[in-house]
Amino acid sequence: VCADxxxxxxxxxxxxxxxxxxxxxxxxxxTTPGFDARTPYVVAWIELPEQGGLRLLSDVVGADPGEVxxxxxxxxxxxxxxxxxxxPRFRLxx
Amino acid sequence: xxHAIISGVGYTEFSANSGVSVLELATTACSRAFADAGLxxxxxxxxxxxxxxxxxxxxxxxxxxxxxLRWWQDVLAGGTYSCASVGLAATLVEAGVARHVVxxxxxxxxxxxxxxxxxxxxRSGVNQFMTPYGFGSPPQVFAMVCRRxxxxxxxxxxxxxxxxxxxxxHALGNExxxxxxxxxxxxxxxxxxxxxxxxxxxxCQETDGxxxxxxxxxxxxxxxxxxxxxxxxxxxxxxxVSRLPFDGVADFATSFFTDLGPQLFERAQLSPADIDxxxxxxxxxxxxxxxxxxxxxxxxxxxxxxxADGQIGPGGSLPVNTHGGLLSEGxxxxxxxxxxxxxxxxxxxxxxxxxxxxxxxxxxxxxxxxSALVLGTA
Numbered sequence: 001v002c003a004d005x006x007x008x009x010x011x012x013x014x015x016x017x018x019x020x021x022x023x024x025x026x027x028x029x030x031t032t033p034g035f036d037a038r039t040p041y042v043v044a045w046i047e048l049p050e051q052g053g054l055r056l057l058s059d060v061v062g063a064d065p066g067e068v069x070x071x072x073x074x075x076x077x078x079x080x081x082x083x084x085x086x087x088p089r090f091r092l093x094x
Numbered sequence: 095x096x097h098a099i100i101s102g103v104g105y106t107e108f109s110a111n112s113g114v115s116v117l118e119l120a121t122t123a124c125s126r127a128f129a130d131a132g133l134x135x136x137x138x139x140x141x142x143x144x145x146x147x148x149x150x151x152x153x154x155x156x157x158x159x160x161x162x163l164r165w166w167q168d169v170l171a172g173g174t175y176s177c178a179s180v181g182l183a184a185t186l187v188e189a190g191v192a193r194h195v196v197x198x199x200x201x202x203x204x205x206x207x208x209x210x211x212x213x214x215x216x217r218s219g220v221n222q223f224m225t226p227y228g229f230g231s232p233p234q235v236f237a238m239v240c241r242r243x244x245x246x247x248x249x250x251x252x253x254x255x256x257x258x259x260x261x262x263x264h265a266l267g268n269e270x271x272x273x274x275x276x277x278x279x280x281x282x283x284x285x286x287x288x289x290x291x292x293x294x295x296x297x298c299q300e301t302d303g304x305x306x307x308x309x310x311x312x313x314x315x316x317x318x319x320x321x322x323x324x325x326x327x328x329x330x331x332x333x334x335v336s337r338l339p340f341d342g343v344a345d346f347a348t349s350f351f352t353d354l355g356p357q358l359f360e361r362a363q364l365s366p367a368d369i370d371x372x373x374x375x376x377x378x379x380x381x382x383x384x385x386x387x388x389x390x391x392x393x394x395x396x397x398x399x400x401x402a403d404g405q406i407g408p409g410g411s412l413p414v415n416t417h418g419g420l421l422s423e424g425x426x427x428x429x430x431x432x433x434x435x436x437x438x439x440x441x442x443x444x445x446x447x448x449x450x451x452x453x454x455x456x457x458x459x460x461x462x463x464x465s466a467l468v469l470g471t472a
Contacts, residue, residue, distance in 0.1 A: 003337055023245075023346055025237040026290035027228060031211055035228035040290075043229040045238060045340075053344055059227040065290075070245045087226045 017076035019046035019090065022055055026065040042068045046090055062091040096324035098184035099472060101194070101310040102131025103433045105303065108272050108424035111205040112302035117150035120200035121158050123304035131308040132318060133194060135159040138308065140192030141166045142183055144175035144427070148207035149200055165192045172209075173375055174332070174460030176428030177467040181328030183309035193311050199429040200304035208300050209425070220338050233297045233378060234289040235339045235461065240380035241291055242346035247395035249383065251291060253402045255282040257379040258295040258421060260407035265418025267408075267445040270430075272301060273422040296379040301424035305433050315472055321440040324472040326453075327362035329354045332463030339461035351388035351457070354466055359390075362453075362468040366390040369468075370451040371438050372412060373431035375459035376419040382406070385457060386414075389466075408446065416446045428458040435469050 001008050024044035030036055042060040047053070060068050061077065073093035080086045104126025106112070106119050120143075128135055141152045141163055152166040165186055169175055176199070183195035203209060210231050224230040243249050258277060265271035277295060285294035315322035331354030340346055359365055366389060374385045386397035391412060400406070406414035417423040417434035424430065435454035437443050457466040 003335075003342060023238040023242045025229075025234055025241060025292075026287070027234055028287040028290060029233075030228060031231040031234075032225060032228040038228070040287075041228060043227050043234065045346075053342075055341065057223060057227065057229065057338055057341070059229075070241070081226075089227075 015048055015050050018093065019048050019056065019074050021060070021068060021070055021072040021074060022047045023070060024060065024068055040065050044068065044090070046074055058088060058090050060091065061089045067092065096312055096326060096472060098187040098309050098325045099312050099315050100180070100307055100323040100325065100436050100469065101314055101318055102127045102129070102133065102308040103436045104128070104130055104306045105270065105430065105433055108270055108301050108303035108426065110272070110302060112202055115150070116148070116200050116202050116206065117154050117158060119202070119302070119304035120150040120155045120198055123200060123306040124155060124159065124196050124198055127196060127306035127308045130320070131194070131310065133308065135161050138194040138196050139164040140183065140186050140195030142169065142179045142195060142197045144169040144171040144179055144199060146170070146172055146207070146209060148203070155198070165195070172460035173377060173428045173458050174463040174465060176375070176432065176458035176465065177328060177456055178330040178458065178465035180307055180309060180325065180432055180467055181330065181465065184325040184328060187309055187311050194314070195309045196306055197309065197429065198304060198306040199427045201427065202302045203425055204300040204302050206302070210300055220336060223338055233292050236378045236381065237289040237292045239340060239346040239384070240378070243380065243384065244291060246347045247398065249398040251283065252279065253383065253398035254291070254296055254379040255279050256402045257376070257382045257406070258282055260401065260404070261376065261415055261419040261421040263407050264413070264416050264446060265422035268417050268423060271418040271423040272299060273418065292378060298377045298420035298425045301426060303424060303426050305426045305429040307429065307432050307436070322472040323436050323439045324470045325467065326364070326470045327358050327468040328466065329358040329361070330463070330465040331357075335462040337462065343462070348394070349384055349388050350462070350464060351385055354464065355389040358466050358468060364453060364468060368453050369412065369455045371416060371435070371448045371454050372414045373435050373454065373456040374414050375428050375431065375457045375464065376415055376421050377425065377459070379421065381459055382414060385459070389455070413448050416443060416448060431456050432467065439469055439471050
């Protein structure tokens, strides 16, 4: 159900996979199992260019935390965690 | 004539390990609040609590204290509901549904179920969109909006530190406070990082303890030994939202308090300048800066300088969280803010008393929503 208009008529739409960091944190004190080896790591709200204010929560991988800033251009990478689960993550755009 | 009065408050010791059940914490705080209000348990016919599946429910407390209730309510809610619970109690009293309503929050927040582990524990609902990224505990979530404000307005780490230090300075004079050693800016800046921009002293500490507040019909004032405190206005804002925290918020640097504040002050027929002491929900330092701006105490982007200038500390122009707040007194999910406001308005705050305090603002804040109260000397 759409959180803005209440419609249940939703469908998948392709997007470019590009985005811009709107806000981010660098997590040093990890509380999620399985993330110790990655700590510190960056989690960000990423604004998609397809629609104003449309944001996705994800992490920014493959970069030193010091390289990520508000306004950084990022692009999606798909992480096949296992046979059943693929997670979209983002990296700094090349 | 106010909607209702606060006739009594009660609390347990705040600690890292209470050694007793949550039910015992709840019954202790409630019993002390009843005694403070000059009431027996059987006189109190309404009961409200808010919780995160970590409490003794109203039925447990009412059974233990032999209370024949006319209204009771267990609300699944976090810091958003601290002031809303008191507002709901005032509504029940004004409607004549109950004569005396106790609101309590009881938690073994450190030795039992810990709020800080919320993100890691729950994989259903919105958490399925956070856990895969190692995200979800409250400091991580709230650091996002702090970062955005720093970006837009140049708010600095030292200004956040000024909030932490002001809370600690207030706490030094409060025997209830769990963090009571002096805190310097050097200590603050050198503390370990939790979720950058937040370090250890930007974050409140999970606490074991309970608080209770009794809301009564206004005519009970004449039978009180203590100064009655009027509930002058209350509001609950942000909406009931089950999105990711801050998802859908157009501008992270501001909050629903910009809508809630004008409603609140209009109902109270007061303005921010009339507030003598404020208890602003401070699970994290930046929340104080945000609320000072959103509630109209400072212009947008100027609250950082205001706190750095010592204005919210002891002797400042707007003392904030004179008990030390959630940051230094303890995290009883904001109901301890209501207790402190009542004691300030009664003139019972000892060395930390704000001289002549007549109007207090109290807030609660939980991600996308929150609530607030204006209390006054009746």
